[in-house]
Amino acid sequence: MQLTGNTILVTGGTSGIGRAMAEASHARGNQVIVAGRRKGLLDEITAANPGMAGIVLDIADPGSIAATAREATERFPNLNVLFNNAGFMPFDDAGAPVDDTVAHDVLTTNLLGPIRMTSALIGHLKAQPRAVILNTTSLLAFAPLASAAVYSASKAALHSYSMSQRYMLRDTSVRVQEIAPPWVDTDLVPAKGDARAMPLAAFVEQTMEKLALDDEEVVVDFVRQARHSIATDGSTPSSRA
Structure with a gap:
């Protein structure tokens, strides 16, 4: 992925990895549009980063997705990067009754x-000279965390979808890259001093470097060995827990 000269829409851009990646991209001179549910946070972020734009988006609402796609392409006709980053991670117990409402919301x-956000923008992206779809999955897409089974399954499904999407777009101007974070110290799952969590600033720095290499699957050095082990034997301690 070229790291400059882009117009980037970031879903889930008001906190954590989304906000940090949005600000890092903005610092490189890209036009960045952050999208999220909380207008107050959007206003705060755009005020702190002059030139950045904000659009209210409820990623769980198909109508809101359609409206965001229309507004983004009308205001920013050069939009060429979609960063699908919105998500949340509740804990659960697959060995007991699962809360259907929570499971539905996660998926x-x-x-x-x-899937819906990309569908709403794919025609526009394919019309650009160069375009990128970035999908945030997780290391848990490859080795699930037993205490977050539905979340892990959702990320595994998005990993699979990304592979199919990449194949179907192989003869177009649109590239598909997958960012698979480890446990990063954000408000998704705060580390509270746990050394197993990667600092957010280090994650963003390494991720930006690896995106520039055009890797299809972006895995930071912090967990590259773990990812290699998963690919080799199909299991890790978390998947066996």
């Missing part, structure tokens, strides 16, 4: 959200 946000 709607983490899986259907990126």
